[in-house]
Amino acid sequence: MAQLDTSSSGGGKKGGxxxxxxSTRVDLTxxxxxxxxxxxxxxxxxxMNKPQAMQINMPVERDPKDPPPPEVPAAKVLTLILxxxxxxxxxxxxxxxxxxxxxxxxxxxxxxxxxxxxxxxxRPGDKITSVVVIIKPTDDSNYKNVxxxxxxxxxxxxxxxxxxxxxxxEMALVDKFKNAGATTPAAN
Amino acid sequence: MPKHKIAxxxxxxxxxxxxxxxxxxxxxxxxxxxxxxPDPVEVVTPASISDTKVDEKDLMLITIDKNGRxxxxxxxxxxxxELIDAIDKDRNLGxxxxxxxxxxxxxxxGVPFNQLRSLLKLPPSEQKSFNSxxxxxxxxxxxxxxxxxxxxxxxxxxxxxxLSVKGDGAAKYPVVRAVFATLANKKVQGHKFxxxxxxKADPNKPEEEK
Numbered sequence: 001m002a003q004l005d006t007s008s009s010g011g012g013k014k015g016g017x018x019x020x021x022x023s024t025r026v027d028l029t030x031x032x033x034x035x036x037x038x039x040x041x042x043x044x045x046x047x048m049n050k051p052q053a054m055q056i057n058m059p060v061e062r063d064p065k066d067p068p069p070p071e072v073p074a075a076k077v078l079t080l081i082l083x084x085x086x087x088x089x090x091x092x093x094x095x096x097x098x099x100x101x102x103x104x105x106x107x108x109x110x111x112x113x114x115x116x117x118x119x120x121x122x123r124p125g126d127k128i129t130s131v132v133v134i135i136k137p138t139d140d141s142n143y144k145n146v147x148x149x150x151x152x153x154x155x156x157x158x159x160x161x162x163x164x165x166x167x168x169x170e171m172a173l174v175d176k177f178k179n180a181g182a183t184t185p186a187a188n
Numbered sequence: 189m190p191k192h193k194i195a196x197x198x199x200x201x202x203x204x205x206x207x208x209x210x211x212x213x214x215x216x217x218x219x220x221x222x223x224x225x226p227d228p229v230e231v232v233t234p235a236s237i238s239d240t241k242v243d244e245k246d247l248m249l250i251t252i253d254k255n256g257r258x259x260x261x262x263x264x265x266x267x268x269x270e271l272i273d274a275i276d277k278d279r280n281l282g283x284x285x286x287x288x289x290x291x292x293x294x295x296x297x298g299v300p301f302n303q304l305r306s307l308l309k310l311p312p313s314e315q316k317s318f319n320s321x322x323x324x325x326x327x328x329x330x331x332x333x334x335x336x337x338x339x340x341x342x343x344x345x346x347x348x349x350x351l352s353v354k355g356d357g358a359a360k361y362p363v364v365r366a367v368f369a370t371l372a373n374k375k376v377q378g379h380k381f382x383x384x385x386x387x388k389a390d391p392n393k394p395e396e397e398k
Contacts, residue, residue, distance in 0.1 A: 028203030035210035042217035053382035054238035058372030144234040144357030151236040
């Protein structure tokens, strides 16, 4: 097929000629190798094309006819305030002046610890069986902080969390603790 | 004499046929591959452990860049043609056919309605150089919230479309809140949406990080 008959060009088999016959046949193996490599690449990129995403479910507006949501005992609530420069302010309970500072590495231990403590106080018949996390991003936080903390909920398997705007009282509290020189971990 | 008759067979296999087949397949995959559509702006998405894949069919994509500018895009040239027709009719923009085609082929727009015409005068390849201020968005559902209008038009054009938000990690929270609040609305049925993220290792999985 892809080769030429060279038998006559070399002077014949019994011609006694010393010149070596060079085959015009090209070795196609590297070319096939390359072609298959590219096929593999295109096959993989075709399927890997779809972007990854996390699903976010936002609450819809409440229908006034719906039954009110169950009351949450203060002991089962952890509030996270997402501040500027990748810091988190957090406090336990509903209204607590004891506000602490942490970052996105440490928050996992805090959440897991709180989750464990809440699950220890759950009694049979309780409506709220796990920690309720209230996420309050401030205007200084960014999209990465929001996604990180929602992802953290998925990692720590915390199913009950909500995202609400931060209140002015909380902002005042954060400012107070910031100015008081609360233990601020090194910003990263 | 008999020795002379036996033809010596070469061990080299003819690669030509294999080469033909492999290049045929290569050509097929090259043509069949649809590369990631270009973003209207460069966006660095945050990472999450979620590995849910988003199908690129029936999609409304809202892009937030690091300066908080909001862009809107839908998939499919035909869908986008219907979308711009609806907007043009509803808002009396008076777009020409060429401007509509420029929209259908674009990779998303990020301008208020009153600047849409000057953006669409440019062919899709030059729209990136247009100084897009972003689609106005706030937490209300009034006329000022033009993203809500876009999503509502998109809903009408393709009722099956899923919403997906692709935000830059550095985008400030106020604009994120406005976008989320716009979507979480019964009128646009967007309270379930996807946030496009890159993948990171799940520390709960056996192949533990650190």
